[in-house]
Amino acid sequence: MKKLLLAGSVLILGLTAVVPQILAEEQVNSLRGDHALDENSTEPEMKNWQLDRDPIPRDHVKQPPLIPHKTQGYKINLKFNKCMSCHSWTKYKEAGATKISQSHFEDRENNVMANVAARRYFCTQCHVPQVDAKPLVENTFKPLPTVK
Amino acid sequence: MSLKDKIKCFQGWLAGFTATTLLVGGIAFGIIFWGGFNWTMELTNTEQFCISCHEMEDNVYVEYQNTIHYENRTGVRATCPDCHVPKEWGHKIVRKIRASNELLHKALGSINTREKFENKRLKLAQNEWRRMKKTDSRECRNCHSFDSMDYTAQGRRAFNRHIKAVDDGQTCIDCHKGIAHELPDMHEVDASVVVGQTSK
Numbered sequence: 001m002k003k004l005l006l007a008g009s010v011l012i013l014g015l016t017a018v019v020p021q022i023l024a025e026e027q028v029n030s031l032r033g034d035h036a037l038d039e040n041s042t043e044p045e046m047k048n049w050q051l052d053r054d055p056i057p058r059d060h061v062k063q064p065p066l067i068p069h070k071t072q073g074y075k076i077n078l079k080f081n082k083c084m085s086c087h088s089w090t091k092y093k094e095a096g097a098t099k100i101s102q103s104h105f106e107d108r109e110n111n112v113m114a115n116v117a118a119r120r121y122f123c124t125q126c127h128v129p130q131v132d133a134k135p136l137v138e139n140t141f142k143p144l145p146t147v148k
Numbered sequence: 149m150s151l152k153d154k155i156k157c158f159q160g161w162l163a164g165f166t167a168t169t170l171l172v173g174g175i176a177f178g179i180i181f182w183g184g185f186n187w188t189m190e191l192t193n194t195e196q197f198c199i200s201c202h203e204m205e206d207n208v209y210v211e212y213q214n215t216i217h218y219e220n221r222t223g224v225r226a227t228c229p230d231c232h233v234p235k236e237w238g239h240k241i242v243r244k245i246r247a248s249n250e251l252l253h254k255a256l257g258s259i260n261t262r263e264k265f266e267n268k269r270l271k272l273a274q275n276e277w278r279r280m281k282k283t284d285s286r287e288c289r290n291c292h293s294f295d296s297m298d299y300t301a302q303g304r305r306a307f308n309r310h311i312k313a314v315d316d317g318q319t320c321i322d323c324h325k326g327i328a329h330e331l332p333d334m335h336e337v338d339a340s341v342v343v344g345q346t347s348k
Contacts, residue, residue: 052303069305073215079333080326081341086305088340096308121343 047131064126270332285320
């Protein structure tokens with residue numbers, strides 16, 4: 001009797017572990033969607049760059065400002081940084097662009113450099129251009145009115 | 149046969165031609181010579197000719213393939229001579245004669261490796277910038293002229309700067325550098341657009 005009870009409880013325990021897994025597996029799709037393997041998956045929709053516009057307001061404190069224009073073909077390498085041809089301190093007035101922040105001239109020991117610090121040189125690591133894409137998930141974030 | 153006799157003989161030979169045959173022959177010769185000359189010159193004015201040297205094919209041609217002048221929305225393409233050789237005959241001949249210097253450097257192997265090319269890139273780019281500046285970007289304006297631009301169809305940035313450029317008498321190359329090929333190391337030109345040391 002004891003043996004039967006033990007076997008029974010092991011079976012129930014085992015089932016409680018496995019059944020949810022089986023149920024869950026049925027709901028999970030691979031990244032290519034719910035398609036038969038020999039069929040083509042749906043093509044991702046083409047996204048267009050948003051047209052040039054005025055600077056986009058920040059949504060939270062210290063948010064890297066979004067790029068309000070196309071950056072197609074803009075190169076950033078050791079020889080040249082296309083962004084800086086308008087946003088540098090020597091050019092921003094003439095170009096009518098936003099000036100690069102002074103914080104970008106500091107290295108990680110807070111030494112102020114004469115030129116853009118290497119860790120801040122790759123603009124598009126933080127600043128990103130926008131396309132006409134809808135958010136993938138619902139987002140109810142609202143900035144605090146006091147620090148907006 | 150004395151010299152006098154020879155001259156007389158030649159005069160006799162000349163007299164054999166009538167004015168008409170001379171005229172027709174002259175025109176025919178002219179057409180063949182002039183046509184052949186221009187035909188040969190046009191042969192050297194093709195992309196195929198330009199990239200027959202590996203210096204062009206492996207460096208500038210590869211870079212150009214990633215730019216808007218190679219591939220774009222409307223499918224219009226500008227090839228090497230469209231930007232680098234003037235369209236007008238006189239200017240074209242002058243440019244072609246100057247280009248003979250490039251043959252010398254091909255023979256010397258001045259830029260026959262990527263390293264040599266990169267080392268000379270600034271100087272080569274500056275040569276072309278200077279040429280474009282001097283001619284008021286003549287080759288750009290074969291397609292892009294201020295007169296036929298609809299500024300209202302341009303983006304916010306282009307709109308403002310193009311109108312200012314017209315007022316200030318700027319030319320295309322003043323701003324549009326490195327649009328069809330990679331830029332050289334810009335430390336010496338403008339240190340504010342590069343990372344690191346402010347002078348080299």
